[in-house]
Amino acid sequence: MLNFCEWLEHTALISTIAGTGWMYATFSVAHYFSLFVLVGTIVFIDLRVLGVAARSQRIATVAEQLFPWTWTALGLALFSGFVMFATDAGDYYPDRIFRIKMTVILLALVFAILVRRNISKWDQAPSTSAGAKMVALVSLLLWVGAILAGVEIAAISGLG
């Protein structure tokens, strides 16, 4: 796997992106911007399930309005994130904090899918169950954790 990362990092395309200021900056802007939209929309849905946001709107209405933007932003964040990873893959791959970040994101995505799948059930319930609120809270905390792991890659490992 490390060999693959080293190969990826030194492909002509990735080397060009890494070595061209405006290209790397474009992927950084895309990554930050899409992650803000991704985290902002999903956290808002979590807050609605928790009963502390948009109480006048039904859970399903809020979720159906916001989720398509969440998935689009997720796609863009994963793509731009992969390119940023590729420019220094040999160093990111073995990094402990980077691996923690990927694990947290994977868990957050599992919870995002869990929220999405249960929306209509939660929407029809007369009151939101403690279990539903727990899922939403964990989802919210996992995204905050993903951001923390992201900033720690720079702070502890000095990458990025």
Added chain:
Amino acid sequence: MHDFLVSFGKWLEATPWGTFTRTTLWGYPFVQLTHFSGLSLWLGTNIAVDLRLLGVGRKRETAMQLSDSLFAWNWAGFAIAVLGGFPLFSANATTYLANPAFQLKLGILVPLALIWHIVVQRKTREWGKTETTPSIAKLAGLFEFVLWICVVTAAVEIPNH
């Protein structure tokens, strides 16, 4: 003005929160986390309304309904972003003040985007009543969308200058 800004920057760097952010192991990432979490809420909810005004995405709610339901957390997100951004700036204030990308970001782009956001948010109560929005609303939403991309671009460029 220049002398005033330099001494203001030096004072900020010496404040307890400036020193905390700059010198402790956990201070800087913790403050960054606060800034980015606030930004996610703030920009996520801003961009949602801009896209709805543009007519991009699902039309489960009108722009007005969406904007109203996001309103409280939209501004909570802004407050959290400032809460994190202020100590982040204070930690290395003199360096930031001399940085052209930072000057552009905080001196021009953020005030402009913020004022535009407030105007759009107020106008959405009028533009966003119907399922399809008028052309002026689409233009206003697009402009806000582009302004925030400019803000993020200036922020990304700060370390390169």
